[in-house]
Amino acid sequence: MTNESDEPTAPGDGADPFADWEDPDRNADARTDGGNVSSPFEVVSEYEESRGDRLRKLYDTYVYAPIAIIWRDWRARIGFSIVLFYLLMGIVGPYLIDPTQVAEGPALVEPFQNWEYPLGTDNMGRDLLSQTVHSTSTILKMIASGALVTVAVGTLIGGVAGYKGGTTDTVLSSITDVFINLPGFPLVMILAALLPVGENPYMVGVLLSVGAWGGLARAIRSQVLTIRHESYVEAARGMGIPTHRIVFKEIIPQLMPYVVINLTNAARRVIFEAVALYYLAILPFSSSSLNWGVMLNQAYQEGAHYTAGALHWFLVPMATIIGISIGLILLGQSLDRVFNPRVRARHEKTTGEGGEPDADEPNEQNTNVVGGI
Amino acid sequence: MPNIGWRIRRIGQSVFTLWAVLTLTFVLVRLLPGNPMGAMIEQLIRQGVNPARARELVSMRLSVDPNKPIPLAYVDYMANMLQGNLGMSMYYSEPVVDIIARALPWTLFVLSWSLFISFFLGVVVGALMAYWEGGKLDVGLTSWAIMMGSIPYYVLALLLLIFCAYRWGIFPTSGRQPTGVPPGFNWAYISGIVHHAALPVLSMLVASGVASLGMRGNSIRVLGEDYLRVARLRGLSDLTISTQYVARNAVLPMYTAFLISIGEMFGGSVVLEQVFSYRGLGWYMLSATYQRDYPLMMGMFTVITIAVVIALLVADLTYSFVDPRAGGQESESY
Numbered sequence: 001m002t003n004e005s006d007e008p009t010a011p012g013d014g015a016d017p018f019a020d021w022e023d024p025d026r027n028a029d030a031r032t033d034g035g036n037v038s039s040p041f042e043v044v045s046e047y048e049e050s051r052g053d054r055l056r057k058l059y060d061t062y063v064y065a066p067i068a069i070i071w072r073d074w075r076a077r078i079g080f081s082i083v084l085f086y087l088l089m090g091i092v093g094p095y096l097i098d099p100t101q102v103a104e105g106p107a108l109v110e111p112f113q114n115w116e117y118p119l120g121t122d123n124m125g126r127d128l129l130s131q132t133v134h135s136t137s138t139i140l141k142m143i144a145s146g147a148l149v150t151v152a153v154g155t156l157i158g159g160v161a162g163y164k165g166g167t168t169d170t171v172l173s174s175i176t177d178v179f180i181n182l183p184g185f186p187l188v189m190i191l192a193a194l195l196p197v198g199e200n201p202y203m204v205g206v207l208l209s210v211g212a213w214g215g216l217a218r219a220i221r222s223q224v225l226t227i228r229h230e231s232y233v234e235a236a237r238g239m240g241i242p243t244h245r246i247v248f249k250e251i252i253p254q255l256m257p258y259v260v261i262n263l264t265n266a267a268r269r270v271i272f273e274a275v276a277l278y279y280l281a282i283l284p285f286s287s288s289s290l291n292w293g294v295m296l297n298q299a300y301q302e303g304a305h306y307t308a309g310a311l312h313w314f315l316v317p318m319a320t321i322i323g324i325s326i327g328l329i330l331l332g333q334s335l336d337r338v339f340n341p342r343v344r345a346r347h348e349k350t351t352g353e354g355g356e357p358d359a360d361e362p363n364e365q366n367t368n369v370v371g372g373i
Numbered sequence: 374m375p376n377i378g379w380r381i382r383r384i385g386q387s388v389f390t391l392w393a394v395l396t397l398t399f400v401l402v403r404l405l406p407g408n409p410m411g412a413m414i415e416q417l418i419r420q421g422v423n424p425a426r427a428r429e430l431v432s433m434r435l436s437v438d439p440n441k442p443i444p445l446a447y448v449d450y451m452a453n454m455l456q457g458n459l460g461m462s463m464y465y466s467e468p469v470v471d472i473i474a475r476a477l478p479w480t481l482f483v484l485s486w487s488l489f490i491s492f493f494l495g496v497v498v499g500a501l502m503a504y505w506e507g508g509k510l511d512v513g514l515t516s517w518a519i520m521m522g523s524i525p526y527y528v529l530a531l532l533l534l535i536f537c538a539y540r541w542g543i544f545p546t547s548g549r550q551p552t553g554v555p556p557g558f559n560w561a562y563i564s565g566i567v568h569h570a571a572l573p574v575l576s577m578l579v580a581s582g583v584a585s586l587g588m589r590g591n592s593i594r595v596l597g598e599d600y601l602r603v604a605r606l607r608g609l610s611d612l613t614i615s616t617q618y619v620a621r622n623a624v625l626p627m628y629t630a631f632l633i634s635i636g637e638m639f640g641g642s643v644v645l646e647q648v649f650s651y652r653g654l655g656w657y658m659l660s661a662t663y664q665r666d667y668p669l670m671m672g673m674f675t676v677i678t679i680a681v682v683i684a685l686l687v688a689d690l691t692y693s694f695v696d697p698r699a700g701g702q703e704s705e706s707y
Binding site: 177181185190215275276296300311314328329330 | 524532637639643644671
């Protein structure tokens with residue numbers, strides 16, 4: 001269509017004169033039909049909206065409202081603080097705390113006894129605090145790659161399968177079902193033992209996503225099935241918008257809440273499985289690449305579970321894992337609230353009363369349209 | 374309404390999955406970088422076996438002949454697998470099938486109890502939380518559920534091992550059956566088995582934490598539905614409303630979560646059985662991985678997968694009895 005209108009005259013073409021002849025005729029029809037309200041396309045919105053207004057609305061929808069809702073919810077406050085704490089520990093921590101080495105301190109110092117080693121030491125005199133802090137960045141890298149790959153693959157396959165339907169759906173769903181039916185951890189275990197994943201934390205994350213994306217893809221697919229018949233999707237399809245744009249621009253943004261919540265679940269899963277793989281000593285590690293799983297492994301190997309006075313060697317990595325997991329669960333639950341339309345609606349009412357300039361204007365309905373993602 | 378076409382398709386899908394898994398194990402054995410086959414042959418040659426004999430031994434144990442072209446070897450492999458020939462374990466020098474036959478019942482025993490208890494507990498606790506939403510009980514139980522959900526099952530397992538077995542000596546520290554008691558249907562033996570299985574089963578209670586949060590969410594969603602208001606206006610009794618309307622509609626999504634957790638628990642059995650030295654499928658699989666006993670490793674993986682596939686199939690087929698809306702319809706193609 002655009003090509004045709006770009007070229008003013010096409011001398012040798014037979015279709016153009018016909019189109020020229022057709023156009024004025026249609027205009028004439030429209031004119032004779034009715035007075036002022038001839039076509040719905042000529043009606044302009046009663047409400048005027050400047051660019052500033054639109055920016056303010058976007059800011060309110062995507063920045064202010066989530067933060068305000070999160071700040072009102074105690075779970076969200078705690079969850080965010082915990083996750084932020086771990087991020088700081090992983091990024092800033094290694095610069096503040098020196099890496100530990102063998103025989104740095106006396107063996108098996110109990111925690112909170114000697115302030116040089118606040119969390120105590122292991123049987124070779126290595127500082128557990130330092131081990132914990134230096135492990136964090138490795139684990140964060142695994143989480144980042146693992147959770148992103150899981151969610152990206154799951155959303156993409158689930159979204160396309162759900163929207164396209166028919167043969168595409170059958171093929172993609174069969175692949176998804178195979179991966180759902182595979183017991184994820186044993187598969188990952190075999191792959192970890194056979195593939196030279198080595199010590200690259202990003203690769204470990206990607207490996208862990210192999211057993212994880214299937215469930216998400218199926219969940220996303222069923223979500224897409226509920227909105228593929230919505231009128232705006234039908235309209236987009238009727239307008240001939242290509243499939244990939246409908247999926248990425250119209251459908252997946254609707255599912256973002258779901259996707260983001262699943263990101264926290266995927267992250268938790270990556271931590272659990274990565275730590276388990278290191279605990280079982282299936283993934284190789286060197287003394288320089290300690291992590292929480294390796295700490296558990298060494299504690300178990302050295303018999304810390306029946307040695308008197310070695311209990312803290314287990315408890316320190318355990319507490320660390322449980323801590324970040326609590327943070328992620330609380331974060332996931334509070335994100336659920338952020339995206340929940342009921343909570344949002346309540347929030348909009350309260351900010352409206354709080355003297356937002358938009359609120360006393362008659363175009364209140366307009367903000368609701370933007371607000372109701 | 375009996376949806377026979379859907380059931381046949383669902384069974385076909387399980388068969389397809391099994392085929393895919395067998396093919397996958399073949400690919401892993403044969404084509405992966407650092408392939409197990411080459412590694413095994415090298416190992417035998419280093420032990421002084423002559424190359425021809427080494428190849429023969431390996432082909433017998435892995436049931437893949439390295440001399441054959443890949444398509445033929447693939448057909449052989451599949452034929453062997455379908456006849457139940459999973460090869461010979463290198464480490465135990467026994468057919469893999471025999472080892473599996475010894476290990477499988479123990480794993481199934483522990484897992485069925487874990488699943489049952491965590492599902493039951495999840496539903497009950499979740500329903501209680503939803504009923505008193507916002508109350509003290511809800512806050513308390515929610516904190517409990519979040520705590521349980523944040524503990525990896527193996528961390529709880531280690532804690533139970535440390536305290537209940539080593540420190541306080543309430544439960545045995547390892548093994549799966551009492552020593553010095555003749556196996557059979559006598560009280561000492563049966564109670565001994567239960568005693569040994571108790572800690573692995575309790576470790577899976579963490580799963581009930583996540584389940585109860587899910588149940589709470591479902592119930593609260595159902596509590597907000599219009600049909601409940603209508604039911605109340607009709608003057609139905611609380612008992613009818615809570616069992617026929619709330620429980621029924623809230624448990625159904627739980628069932629789906631339950632299906633997915635079957636697979637996860639089979640995977641989790643590897644770590645649990647290592648912690649408690651409980652000689653089930655997972656324990657043998659891990660030991661095979663340490664020994665690089667590829668036939669046993671692949672055999673265990675195949676069997677775990679078959680178990681998961683069958684469990685999911687049974688659960689899916691029964692699901693359509695529970696929920697008449699279930700059962701996939703073909704969707705219109707765009």
